[in-house]
Amino acid sequence: MLSGKLLEVEDLKTYFYTLRGIVRAVDGVSFSLRKGEILGIAGESGSGKSTLAWSILGLVPPPGRIVGGSIMIDGMDLTKMGEAELRKRVRWKKVSMVFQGAMNVLTPVYTVGRQIEEVLTIHGRMSRSDARARIYELLESVGLHRSIADRYPHELSGGQKQRVVIAMALSLEPDIVIADEPTTALDVVVQAQILNLLKKLAWEKNLSIILITHDLSVIAELAETVMIMYGGKIAEYGPSDRVFSQPKHPYTQALLRAIPRLRGPIDRLAYIPGTPPDLRNPPTGCRFHPRCPKAFDRCAREEPPLFRVGENHLSACWLNEGEG
Amino acid sequence: MASVASRAALGAEVLGGDVLRVEDLRVWFPLRRTITELVTLRPQRYVKAVDGITFNVKRGEVFCLVGESGCGKTTTGKAILRLVEPTGGTALFKPKSELVEELERKGISLEGDGFVDLFRIPRRKFKPLRRELQIVYQDPYGSLNPRFTIRRILEDPLIIHGIGSRQEREEMVAKMLESVKLTPASDFMDRYPHQLSGGQRQRVAIARAFILNPSLVVADEPVSMLDVSIRAEILELLLSFKERTGTSLIFITHDLAVARYICDRIAVMYLGKIVELGDARAIIERPIHPYTKALVAAIPEPDPTNRTRLREVPIKGEVPSAAAIPSGCRFHPRCVEFDQDHNRLKDMCPVKEPPLEQPMEGEPDRRVACWRYIPWS
Numbered sequence: 001m002l003s004g005k006l007l008e009v010e011d012l013k014t015y016f017y018t019l020r021g022i023v024r025a026v027d028g029v030s031f032s033l034r035k036g037e038i039l040g041i042a043g044e045s046g047s048g049k050s051t052l053a054w055s056i057l058g059l060v061p062p063p064g065r066i067v068g069g070s071i072m073i074d075g076m077d078l079t080k081m082g083e084a085e086l087r088k089r090v091r092w093k094k095v096s097m098v099f100q101g102a103m104n105v106l107t108p109v110y111t112v113g114r115q116i117e118e119v120l121t122i123h124g125r126m127s128r129s130d131a132r133a134r135i136y137e138l139l140e141s142v143g144l145h146r147s148i149a150d151r152y153p154h155e156l157s158g159g160q161k162q163r164v165v166i167a168m169a170l171s172l173e174p175d176i177v178i179a180d181e182p183t184t185a186l187d188v189v190v191q192a193q194i195l196n197l198l199k200k201l202a203w204e205k206n207l208s209i210i211l212i213t214h215d216l217s218v219i220a221e222l223a224e225t226v227m228i229m230y231g232g233k234i235a236e237y238g239p240s241d242r243v244f245s246q247p248k249h250p251y252t253q254a255l256l257r258a259i260p261r262l263r264g265p266i267d268r269l270a271y272i273p274g275t276p277p278d279l280r281n282p283p284t285g286c287r288f289h290p291r292c293p294k295a296f297d298r299c300a301r302e303e304p305p306l307f308r309v310g311e312n313h314l315s316a317c318w319l320n321e322g323e324g
Numbered sequence: 325m326a327s328v329a330s331r332a333a334l335g336a337e338v339l340g341g342d343v344l345r346v347e348d349l350r351v352w353f354p355l356r357r358t359i360t361e362l363v364t365l366r367p368q369r370y371v372k373a374v375d376g377i378t379f380n381v382k383r384g385e386v387f388c389l390v391g392e393s394g395c396g397k398t399t400t401g402k403a404i405l406r407l408v409e410p411t412g413g414t415a416l417f418k419p420k421s422e423l424v425e426e427l428e429r430k431g432i433s434l435e436g437d438g439f440v441d442l443f444r445i446p447r448r449k450f451k452p453l454r455r456e457l458q459i460v461y462q463d464p465y466g467s468l469n470p471r472f473t474i475r476r477i478l479e480d481p482l483i484i485h486g487i488g489s490r491q492e493r494e495e496m497v498a499k500m501l502e503s504v505k506l507t508p509a510s511d512f513m514d515r516y517p518h519q520l521s522g523g524q525r526q527r528v529a530i531a532r533a534f535i536l537n538p539s540l541v542v543a544d545e546p547v548s549m550l551d552v553s554i555r556a557e558i559l560e561l562l563l564s565f566k567e568r569t570g571t572s573l574i575f576i577t578h579d580l581a582v583a584r585y586i587c588d589r590i591a592v593m594y595l596g597k598i599v600e601l602g603d604a605r606a607i608i609e610r611p612i613h614p615y616t617k618a619l620v621a622a623i624p625e626p627d628p629t630n631r632t633r634l635r636e637v638p639i640k641g642e643v644p645s646a647a648a649i650p651s652g653c654r655f656h657p658r659c660v661e662f663d664q665d666h667n668r669l670k671d672m673c674p675v676k677e678p679p680l681e682q683p684m685e686g687e688p689d690r691r692v693a694c695w696r697y698i699p700w701s
Contacts, residue, residue: 193637196635224631258552258555269585271554275523
């Protein structure tokens with residue numbers, strides 16, 4: 001294993017075998033994650049970003065499965081592991097996940113403390129009395145009072161529930177936390193508080209976070225590296241300082257122009273015409289070419305590889321050939 | 325690349341008089357009383373979703389209601405359309421002149437200046453006004469009947485209001501589909517909602533709202549469930565209808581950045597009250613009310629240098645329940661400026677509710693409900 005690399009995903013392919021054809025939801029994605037790195041993955045709905053997260057945890061729902069590539073953590077290839085082994089060695093301990101919509105993640109019939117306790121006793125093999133102390137510690141680390149442990153989810157606000165879910169994800173001190181749209185259902189003020197919490201946790205614990213969202217502004221708040229996905233593939237990847245200031249891929253450029261800004265001049269708000277590709281039958285060549293304002297003949301014929309366009313900066317567009 | 329022109333770029337708009345004047349609107353939902361409450365004869369308690377708000381909407385204007393979930397913005401929209409029954413207040417609406425005769429035939433008399441109080445009309449006589457008042461919902465997956473074809477969805481309002489012959493209706497539906505860019509129309513007519521993408525469904529919902537050529541459309545978070553990449557397209561569509569027909573829009577959103585692009589005026593709501601009202605850009609660029617300031621400060625922006633620092637949002641605690649509204653200014657328990665200016669304000673904010681008035685500084689059309697900024701002695 002390479003030094004400093006916590007996670008290495010190589011040419012990952014996750015397909016869904018539906019009755020109406022094969023959906024290539026993740027189609028040849030490679031990237032790595034360092035200790036303490038926050039990687040933001042952005043894309044439209046159906047771009048494969050959530051499927052990518054599920055693949056890392058071995059939670060791809062049927063009829064989907066990983067059909068190729070590797071996911072390496074600590075010298076283990078997760079794609080080769082069975083369900084029992086993933087449960088025992090990977091989930092919660094190495095990688096944990098904060099799912100979309102925290103309000104639906106917690107079961108309404110148990111207290112919050114009891115739900116965190118399950119993770120600690122079942123996966124962490126902790127005794128119930130040790131678990132209690134740890135639950136208080138976890139709740140306090142996410143800015144909640146320890147008395148929350150005895151409350152039921154319906155007694156908490158959306159922001160408090162999201163904090164509980166984050167505490168749970170941290171309970172067995174994983175190296176990597178995957179956060180899938182962690183703030184999408186929350187109000188802006190609460191969103192800002194949760195993003196601050198994630199920032200603080202990442203700084204204090206040197207935690208690696210994979211942040212998945214359709215909102216590039218949320219990514220800019222947290223991530224030092226950005227990956228833009230389109231149609232199951234990486235369109236652009238690079239340090240956020242560069243991707244936000246000098247986007248190379250026309251898709252990234254269009255996405256950034258589509259964000260309404262709170263400050264500065266109000267100029268024309270752009271949008272991307274058309275709809276995302278049908279991944280059962282993706283367009284030939286570059287998958288973005290039917291919606292791309294800069295497309296030319298070659299784009300429809302040949303699929304562009306990821307070109308290096310700068311330090312650790314990649315873009316899958318024929319216009320970037322020979323740059324960097 | 326297609327794009328949507330901002331309000332500012334379109335220059336000064338020709339705004340007519342008011343199309344709607346809402347005064348002291350209240351929508352209270354009674355809480356179920358417990359046995360003890362009944363036995364001890366304790367007074368009925370309410371969730372005060374909307375608790376006395378006053379505003380006007382001009383003809384051809386985009387008026388925004390902005391706030392967090394639970395602030396009453398959706399309830400306000402629904403109350404104006406009589407989709408929830410208001411507890412009190414008035415909503416004076418000026419229908420199109422063509423409709424006046426029909427209303428009078430139904431025994432609904434208009435006031436001198438052509439306004440009618442929507443809240444005084446009995447429900448069974450409300451139907452002709454439905455032509456004038458339409459809504460676009462947030463969720464295009466839930467708002468279209470999955471068992472109807474697109475043709476039926478768009479034709480239904482015409483049938484209900486007895487408009488046109490069969491063939492004329494067909495033409496109107498086709499024309500409407502084309503104007504929401506679902507072309508060729510014949511391709512979409514016989515499809516069902518599940519065969520369309522989220523953006524396409526929302527276009528159908530917009531077509532349905534505008535097919536009766538209403539005077540006022542309430543758009544309740546029409547883009548918040550759509551991908552960022554197509555939001556501008558839907559907003560542009562709404563605005564183009566508004567331009568063409570002179571329809572007024574009440575645009576309900578939690579997203580101040582979107583509001584800045586498409587709204588003429590904004591009302592910021594907190595816990596059932598309007599706390600700040602005025603020109604959209606002025607409010608976002610120079611907010612006065614401490615709550616508006618917190619909202620503006622909380623919005624993330626696509627600037628990666630933000631990641632190196634924590635975002636400071638000047639607000640404390642969480643939104644209290646609308647069943648237990650704090651005394652005085654309902655924002656004071658969360659207000660950081662109340663703490664900063666405690667000596668001057670300690671006998672005001674926790675005791676007396678601030679009215680929505682012109683602040684000591686700011687534009688003449690700005691209104692703020694905050695003791696720190698409005699004059700009092």
